Every structure is written in C-alpha cells, then in structure tokens.
Amino acid sequence: MSGRFKRYGxxxxxxPRWPALRIAAKRRDGWACIQCxxxxxxxxxxxxxxxxxxxxxxxxxxxxxxxxxxxxRKTKKEANLPELGPDRVKWRELLNRPLPN
Ligand SMILES: [Zn+2]
Known part of the structure; x- marks a missing residue:
C-alpha cells in the first residue's frame, strides 16, 4: 500500500480479493451470524x-x-453511541444529526 493513509476502509x-474473501468467511461461519x-x-x-x-x-x-x-449494533458500539433499542426511526434521526465529540 502506497500513498497517504487510507481511512474508513x-x-x-x-x-478484487474482497468478494472471494467475503464468501470464504461466510462459508467458514456456516452461512450464519456468529452472534445470533x-x-x-x-x-x-x-x-x-x-x-x-x-x-x-x-x-x-x-x-x-x-x-x-x-x-x-457493533458499528454503533464502535461509534460510542448509547444503546437506543430497536427503534429504527430514532436511529435514523440520530444518523442525520452531527455526532457529539
Ligand atoms: Zn445476528
């Protein structure tokens, strides 16, 4: 990898390696969420x-x-946001607001 640091992934x-790797990971995990x-x-x-x-x-x-x-849920935790429960409407509203530091 050359050039400046790439953020956000x-x-x-x-x-071109990603599609095959993504399938390999799902196959390894039995095509199911490892948490639920x-x-x-x-x-x-x-x-x-x-x-x-x-x-x-x-x-x-x-x-x-x-x-x-x-x-x-994991992404939300990584962003240090409080748990809001499964209320998707509130979550979407929050996404549209600037995040506090
Ligand atoms: Zn799950």
Whole structure:
C-alpha cells in the first residue's frame, strides 16, 4: 500500500480479493451470524476495524459473519453511541444529526 493513509476502509470493498474473501468467511461461519445464528441479510465484518488495522483487511482470521442487525449494533458500539433499542426511526434521526465529540 502506497500513498497517504487510507481511512474508513472503503478501499477494501473495491479490492478484487474482497468478494472471494467475503464468501470464504461466510462459508467458514456456516452461512450464519456468529452472534445470533440468523441466516438472513448476512454481512462480513472486520473484528479489528480496518481503520485500526489496515494490514489485517484481507486476513480471514480478522473477519466474522454478522447479520445486519448485529453488525449495526457493533458499528454503533464502535461509534460510542448509547444503546437506543430497536427503534429504527430514532436511529435514523440520530444518523442525520452531527455526532457529539
Ligand atoms: Zn445476528
């Protein structure tokens, strides 16, 4: 990786290695969310966020399969936001506000 430091991890999802790696992670986890066992709307998450460990972006050991609600919960925790419960409308309103520091 050359050039300036890349933030937010978006570059990972454009990498030609990512689609195969994402499938490998889901297959390893049995095509189910590792937290709640759901098999719907699965996403592959970086255990250590890419922004903290870009060198582990393509490390299968650093990937886990989560459903979209468990993934959203983890992302919310990482952003240090308070738990709001499953009220999606409130969550969406919060997303549209500037985050406090
Ligand atoms: Zn889940």
């Amino acid at each position: 978006r570059w990972v999802y454009r990498d 066992g759901s098999k719907h709307r699965l996403e592959v998450d970086h255990i250590v966020p890419v922004r903290d460990a870009p060198e582990r972006a393509f490390d299968l050991e650093n990937l886990q399969t989560l459903c979209c609600s468990c993934h959203a």
